[in-house]
Amino acid sequence: MSDLTGQIQTMGRQARAASRALAQLTTSKKNTILRAMADSLDASADRLIAANAQDLDRADAAGLSDAAKDRLRLSHSRITEMAEGIRQVASLPDPVGEILRQWSRPNGLDLTKIRTPIGVIGIIYESRPNVTSDAAVLCLKTGNAVILRGGSEALQSNLAIAEALQCGGTRAGLPDHAVQVIPSTDRDAVRIMAQMNEWMDLIIPRGGHALIEAVVTHARMPVIKHYDGVCHVFVDASADFDMALAIAINAKCQRPGVCNAMETLILHQSIAADFLRFAGPTFAEQAIEIRADAEAYELLNEQAYPHVRAADETAWRTEYLALIMSLRIVPNVAAAIAHIETYGSHHSDAIITEDPEMAERFLREVDSATVYWNASTRFTDGGEFGFGAEIGISTDKLHARGPMGLEELTTYKYLIRGCGQVR
């Protein structure tokens, strides 16, 4: 067993012990701890900025882009934001202890299904250092211990944030080892985490496709994946053109780099020519590049659309995350649904129609985490759903599907009270 394996397994064992203690904390105790953690972040701002400076120096030396360095940078205002985020989580209702169902059996047994923490959660991420705080506090609020593995470029920042959280929390009663960051940039750490199913109950990779693939390949415990969003908007024959255009522009352009942005626009054949004449100038104004099927290509050429290319088969599966969209014309709603089921990623898909029958068919038959009628796909988001907080958007079907809030970080157990029953 390598040193790193031993070190990470020790962290796992310690996290397991912490999770037992965490599971027994009352809601008000957990909220007191969370507020103490927020105060500790505020009070540690200078230390965090100093640790962050080490990461930024290394980033300079490694020639990271200015955009990457900006994502990495901790400022006083960003630290204040993190602390505020923690106080908001403290103010949310605690799902743990919620009674999900209660019933009696003819033999007199009294059964209660009650929400409980999961135990130990591993989170692997590549993004900004604030994820260290955001992810940790959602786990703690739900009574889970957490082991974090962030991007190697942010290691000193992540360690400093975790230390500030654990240190402030400890003074308020947080069990030791409730929040831990893997103190190594060794890529093998991901494999070791993913295989220690004795000490970890769930692993959540938040990052690019390659990272998620690596976790899925090695994992011996449940993984909740946050894969791509290849999201569609289908403009049906009876769509209101103004609404359809507003939704398409919002879904494509408001924030193109996120997973709930639209990648493919599908048009009903009967309105395709009219709609493209109506919408084309706005698409052009927004500088949207279009990858069009043969029929749409011809229509766009007729109006001399400035940025159009013929789509090939790969276009239908592509998450552009940019001001590019695929465009397809279909003969009916069934063909639109078939396209979405074949090429989509089952994330978020919308129909724009004034025909309730078509809408209900689309809602029923499209097997995606979130299916919309006359609204933008951009609403697939824990905050927009009213969950108060979000750990991510699951593209899995099991345990959690779509936006994951606090409830999705819990499991349940059955309590059975009897008076001597035997079988």
Add this chain to the structure above:
Amino acid sequence: MSDLTGQIQTMGRQARAASRALAQLTTSKKNTILRAMADSLDASADRLIAANAQDLDRADAAGLSDAAKDRLRLSHSRITEMAEGIRQVASLPDPVGEILRQWSRPNGLDLTKIRTPIGVIGIIYESRPNVTSDAAVLCLKTGNAVILRGGSEALQSNLAIAEALQCGGTRAGLPDHAVQVIPSTDRDAVRIMAQMNEWMDLIIPRGGHALIEAVVTHARMPVIKHYDGVCHVFVDASADFDMALAIAINAKCQRPGVCNAMETLILHQSIAADFLRFAGPTFAEQAIEIRADAEAYELLNEQAYPHVRAADETAWRTEYLALIMSLRIVPNVAAAIAHIETYGSHHSDAIITEDPEMAERFLREVDSATVYWNASTRFTDGGEFGFGAEIGISTDKLHARGPMGLEELTTYKYLIRGCGQVR
């Protein structure tokens, strides 16, 4: 790509297509199909028995034990039982389409969380051929396509059962390829199934530890594991001795070979000597072999208990599945809980006490799928819970924990109805 890989992946692709059609069937259509499948099993009895005879011949040649051959054997009465089981599942309520939550947002979006099928489920099992029918119909009732991989010794029986189900179902409107059995005894089939996450959404291994380990090692999709039950009964200081003895005997002896049977009896020190004097003769009468800790060993020797050995560390982790039990004496409820958390399998654990405070502490602190106060661990069972049917007992914490009924074979999606909302 090997022939077997190609063959199994084709089955996966066909199952995916079937699952899309299955998801759109109404409850009454599904029930009509299930009843047609039951009738088809009845009508195919002679063919099933002929296929089973081939398996039995091979079992003879391979020198299988009489007990194994008995488990393998299909008789007219066993086929009637399978068919009756299907009719029972047809009569259960359909969880698909159930509205789990419905709410509106300040922007006027109307959100509905609705229960849906999972998609394609793989079930790998080692047991009797009736599992082919039992597992398939639970998946179909919940709108899922199923790919089955049974024990190699039952291959002809399993193929014949699946054919009878699919054939009878097809006449009533079952989509093609909704029920498929892997037509190969190649061990590699398990690995191939476990890796085709494009075509399979969930895999459920039902069998011994080695089988589950193999699936967990290879799986790229969620696995719901059905591991061992190392279940405990803790007799507290204030326990009613008659009740404690009746529960211990029931939990240990009524069916020792199942996962919810007790493996370890824990006694509070203050009543240990009295309780063993009271219970010893009954334990001896039942011929229970005891692996005792030092203190219990001495007490049992004093009363010349006939079948006692000193327990070593491995005893506490052992699932005997036989008339053997580990016996431990602890100073208090905290030590009992610590023992269960350290050595148990988080399946089913009971406290016998007249003290509600101790009971509630035990219920709160023991992190097992099912925690009992004054009842036998043997009640951890879908039927006993009132679920009507059971695919197994999950020892996982994610998606499904404890007895898995029809609801646990479903997921959900969000339907969002708007009037043009954008972000």
